[in-house]
Amino acid sequence: MFHPFDVSDNGHLTIGGIDSVYLANKYGTPLFVYDVNRIRNNARAFVDTFRELGVRAQVAYASKAFSSIAMIQIAKQENLSLDVVSQGELYTALKAEFPVERIHMHGNNKSREEISMAVKNHIGCIVVDNFHEIDLLEQTLIDYNQRMNVLIRVTPGIEAHTHDYILTGNEDSKFGFDLSNGQAEEALQRLLKIDSIHVMGLHCHIGSQIFETNGFTMAVERLFQKLKDWKDRYQFESEVLNLGGGFGIRYTKEDDPLPLSHYVKALVNTVEESTQSCYMSFPEIWIEPGRSIVGDAGLTIYKLGAVKDIPNVRKYVSVDGGMTDNIRPALYQAKYEAVIANNVYGAHKEEVSIAGKCCESGDMLILDIELPKVEENDLLAVFSTGAYGYSMSNHYNRFPKAAVVFIENGQDQLVIKRESFEDMVQNDLSYELGGKNNEASSN
């Protein structure tokens, strides 16, 4: 097994020393389980590399990957900063008492309310995405008589090697100001004229699940081509350069991710070369990893149910979750590996496909995987579901959201409760307009 989890003598998968079968019995399934040690190690790989290189930096955890109070508390303990993209993510961060000065807000359509919430709570920085937002922010700062630090999000025109839906740094993107067509420069000009705004620098994020460093280094070079020009023309120097997230992780055997420190070293090297050749001072570097902090630290345990064998076609094995707790296979054709958690090394391997239980033919979690012969109530553990699993979960078919458990120091703790049916209908109101008449006419 190439995923970072162990197997006990009785063939059960263990997470941080705890038996997955015990966890499934205790908390039910589907169940997200995180090895907190691994989250911390991933975070430290970034933080420590910057420290070793002697570079001033902020590692901002992109909380969209998995936002919960417990997770934000860990980010705080690890001295990370935090990237939020909505009032909900900001609210979660505030509930977790995350230091506001290290919160950065993103979003391609920040509402007046979102901007007000950020301003009122004195967050560290807003990453400005478009002209409409500049107007809203300027007005909000007048209303609250406050100042705000901003970064300008730019699209450097890099086509990262990843799925189209998770590619963001190219020209044809809904995010940010284009660097080559003059829009980024126009944004800079407008922002520099607003007294209540301090432009700290530039931000770019080229995409997600990227396995090479050259996309990042090319982006840095493009940023500096502009920065050099802007220094000459506006005496503007970027104190901060935020180079986004997107560092790839291992989902399957085919994935060969770089050690996280390599990305940091490549970024720092290129910034160093670029600042030297442009005679500029070295900026503080910020990055925004999400997936690479939580992705491989989490897995999902499901219970197996119905098996449908279509001879010479496919054997469908269904789990008690699916696209409601992991929409990535349906959305991006994302691939995963899995084991039978209660029988990891079981014999009589056969090829099966893992189906979710939603009313959609496309709700297939894994196509064609070799597993030991399965039986009803066996447990399936799907690896690397720690990022964009729970955070993208939904209520399709009115399946309640799964529970989340953290493991650390040989102990388990529930950090998100399983939703009840009552939780799911709590905002539903019964319909009262014209009820009587329609009851009468239908009788």
Ligand SMILES: Cc1ncc(COP(=O)(O)O)c(C=O)c1O
């Ligand atoms: C602006 C921004 N920053 C950071 C991230 C985090 O990306 P990842 O989870 O791939 O590290 C994303 C998501 O792709 C993003 O859009």
Ligand SMILES: N[C@@H](CCCC[NH3+])C(=O)O
């Ligand atoms: N949600 C995506 C990544 C996009 C992240 C946000 N820009 C995924 O699961 O891979």
